[in-house]
Amino acid sequence: MLSQSLQRIPELLPDISPEDLAKDMVGQTSGFMPRDIRALIADASSSLVSFENNEPQKLGESRSHEPKPPKDVRPLGKEFMIKALERSKKRNASALGTPKVPNVKWEDVGGLEDVKKSILDTVQLPLLHKDLFSSGLRKRSGVLLYGPSDTGKTLLAKAVATECSLNFLSVKGPELINMYIGESEKNVRDIFQKARSARPCVIFFDELDSLAPARGASGDSGGVMDRVVSQMLAEIDGLNDSSQDLFIIGASNRPDLIDTALLRPGRFDKLLYVGVATDPSYRERVLKALTRKFKLHEDVSLYSIAKKCPPNFTGADMYALCADAWFHAAKRRVLAADADPTNMKDEVDSVVVEYEDFMTVLRELSPSLSLAELKKYETLRDQFEGASSK
């Protein structure tokens, strides 16, 4: 439909053939209705017209209001279409009231390379090779990130969405549960509907265990949770029949509590552990990501800071370490400026974080996860990895 509509206005596209442009844009317009496509093309055409009309007149040239013949159109067609697509996405975003493509870059995520790669394989390949994957036997799978809290699961899911230009719909399990009969199932249906109209999209289910506990075990008298799980299963199975641009990523601290039907092939069948790494060079990469925008003193060695972090420091603890160290340095900067008003500079890069700032904070900061808890998570990981390798 996109290519047909584009063929009707070849003058808009002097720099690319309608088929090639349609191929480029098809991944990003998959949730569009015919009227959305017409609106998109109308928007691109109108910006072209206003561009032509606003073009500075050459001296001595009379301003004519007659439309210019097609041969005068500048070779900017593709650019206009892409701008119109961005505007259309923004409008849809505000109409849906959902957050759109997030702004978390790969550089913001430290370490976790293996998990990153596995998620990208699941998400990016089918997106780039739609036809190939939609005809295949293999059912598309969802990813379940599990492990202790604050280890970067949400951050990672957002980074994947940013990397693949996917809209990001985040749902916390307990938010969907409603005390009124039938409402929780409806909430689940609505979420999937919302995601379908925001395609290409990734739905991120945080605290999946609270949304989909093992059926028959939840102890709620009306069986609400059982119906929610059944609804989830039906919706997820429905995804497999549709195109390849809707993805599900789950996160949980307790994958052992999730209904096993949800972990079967075609559903959340790729389980990836996101934990606490003790290796100093790994921690150094996390610190590097977190201090990306800092001005560090030359005496700062992220590796030696990494070596001093307790073994049970999570990603969020390291975030706290860096944020507090920066605050420490900023306070020193303000005190210095108070003592010497001629030295008053309020720019962010006038704050230089020193090694000692990190050390002072490190002495006061205690890990949010105990060693015993960490051990429990690692046992859980062994249990799941053992099960999947059988």
Ligand SMILES: Nc1ncnc2c1ncn2[C@@H]1O[C@H](COP(=O)(O)OP(=O)(O)OP(=O)(O)O)[C@@H](O)[C@H]1O
């Ligand atoms: N690998 C990492 N690299 C950079 N920052 C990290 C990393 N891991 C965690 N963080 C920091 O910790 C914060 C909390 O992480 P996040 O919310 O992604 O954890 P989570 O595993 O989803 O937790 P929960 O299970 O409680 O939802 C992030 O906003 C980020 O600042």
